[in-house]
Amino acid sequence: MKDDAGGNVKRARFQALCQALRPDLLRFAFWLSRDLALAEDVVQETMLRAWKARESLKDEAAAKPWFLTIIRREYARSFERKRLPTVDVDELIAREEPMLATGQDQEVAEVRAALFKLPEEYREPLLMQVLMGYSTAEIASQLELSTAAVLTRLFRGRKQLRALCGEDTSLDPDS
Amino acid sequence: MIDCTAYRRALLANPREANPELAAHRASCRVCALYTERLLGFESRLERALQVSAPDHAQPTRASRGWLAMAASITVAFVIAGGLWVSAPHSSLAADVVAHMAGEPQAWARTDVAVPSADLAVALADARMRLGAGAGTVSYARSCAFRGHHVPHLVVQTAVGPITVMVLVHESVSKVVPFDEEGYRGVILPVAGHGSLAVLAKGQAVGRSELEAIAARVESAIVWVG
Numbered sequence: 001m002k003d004d005a006g007g008n009v010k011r012a013r014f015q016a017l018c019q020a021l022r023p024d025l026l027r028f029a030f031w032l033s034r035d036l037a038l039a040e041d042v043v044q045e046t047m048l049r050a051w052k053a054r055e056s057l058k059d060e061a062a063a064k065p066w067f068l069t070i071i072r073r074e075y076a077r078s079f080e081r082k083r084l085p086t087v088d089v090d091e092l093i094a095r096e097e098p099m100l101a102t103g104q105d106q107e108v109a110e111v112r113a114a115l116f117k118l119p120e121e122y123r124e125p126l127l128m129q130v131l132m133g134y135s136t137a138e139i140a141s142q143l144e145l146s147t148a149a150v151l152t153r154l155f156r157g158r159k160q161l162r163a164l165c166g167e168d169t170s171l172d173p174d175s
Numbered sequence: 176m177i178d179c180t181a182y183r184r185a186l187l188a189n190p191r192e193a194n195p196e197l198a199a200h201r202a203s204c205r206v207c208a209l210y211t212e213r214l215l216g217f218e219s220r221l222e223r224a225l226q227v228s229a230p231d232h233a234q235p236t237r238a239s240r241g242w243l244a245m246a247a248s249i250t251v252a253f254v255i256a257g258g259l260w261v262s263a264p265h266s267s268l269a270a271d272v273v274a275h276m277a278g279e280p281q282a283w284a285r286t287d288v289a290v291p292s293a294d295l296a297v298a299l300a301d302a303r304m305r306l307g308a309g310a311g312t313v314s315y316a317r318s319c320a321f322r323g324h325h326v327p328h329l330v331v332q333t334a335v336g337p338i339t340v341m342v343l344v345h346e347s348v349s350k351v352v353p354f355d356e357e358g359y360r361g362v363i364l365p366v367a368g369h370g371s372l373a374v375l376a377k378g379q380a381v382g383r384s385e386l387e388a389i390a391a392r393v394e395s396a397i398v399w400v401g
Contacts, residue, residue: 020300023229111224131225133292154188
């Protein structure tokens with residue numbers, strides 16, 4: 001009986017953690033995949049895998065990177081399963097219009113469209129830094145890259161994104 | 176001293192980088208200072224752009240039974256927990272905040288070392304919030320069980336020493352509640368639409384007006400994301 005109660009508390013705690021982290025994980029998966037349906041599938045699968053592997057999460061403070069590792073792995077699996085054909089970015093943007101709607105905020109709409117056009121190798125570290133709040137070292141660890149390589153990707157990613165948004169990039173360094 | 180190219184390169188990699196070398200260059204170069212201002216403006220657009228509204232519940236595209244069962248049990252757990260909470264006796268909020276301090280004495284250390292951003296994000300997730308740089312150095316961040324919920328328990332390093340902040344999104348107060356209890360001085364402030372904020376210091380050295388000013392600074396640094 002006591003074990004049942006302990007198990008219920010643990011389960012409730014784990015479920016609360018999933019609930020709390022879900023919005024950011026879904027945003028991350030959405031911006032990575034540029035496909036809300038796929039992102040929702042990936043997040044659901046991630047939660048299931050996390051639930052099955054919950055004993056391996058020793059420290060709750062490490063939950064976010066732990067979930068991020070699972071979601072990135074799950075996204076790679078989904079991508080592999082779906083074998084997505086070459087995509088037309090304008091079609092993707094049109095399909096995800098409800099998710100990308102910004103009301104009257106044209107400036108934000110431009111950035112959202114530009115993010116859809118940014119190559120994944122630049123988009124992913126930017127998402128980790130800006131959306132998930134990761135440090136360069138944490139991104140390097142997730143992507144298995146050196147910190148110098150991560151800084152280069154962040155630099156190039158932001159530079160391209162600004163150019164796609166029509167920003168003045170005349171003072172940006174070349175490389 | 177770094178040159179303009181190195182400065183802009185570093186800034187494009189991380190516009191929020193707080194590096195004294197970058198700050199020194201910015202202070203000595205007007206062009207780079209303007210460049211920084213423009214880049215931070217763009218960064219703010221990028222941050223807003225990424226905050227698409229995440230649907231609360233996944234559409235059942237190919238949702239597994241396992242997930243649906245888990246979702247159902249979450250609902251049951253919330254209903255049970257909610258019922259228990261409503262029927263529990265309510266003691267003084269300030270007394271409960273102070274009682275919570277006893278469990279984590281290590282949080283009060285004076286330090287310049289900030290918690291890693293990922294740890295901070297986890298601690299804040301329960302309250303569906305982020306914290307901007309305006310809050311100051313956060314040296315301690317945990318998600319703590321408090322009155323039936325998990326809430327962010329933070330320690331911010333200030334000029335008057337370490338100050339504890341608890342973000343109590345489930346606890347509403349109608350006006351500012353000052354308190355002096357068990358060797359702690361603090362205030363609980365109402366936060367419109369997001370419960371309240373408890374801010375407290377150890378001892379009586381810090382004045383109420385200072386605590387309220389710190390509370391206001393932290394509150395203005397909070398970005399609610401859910």
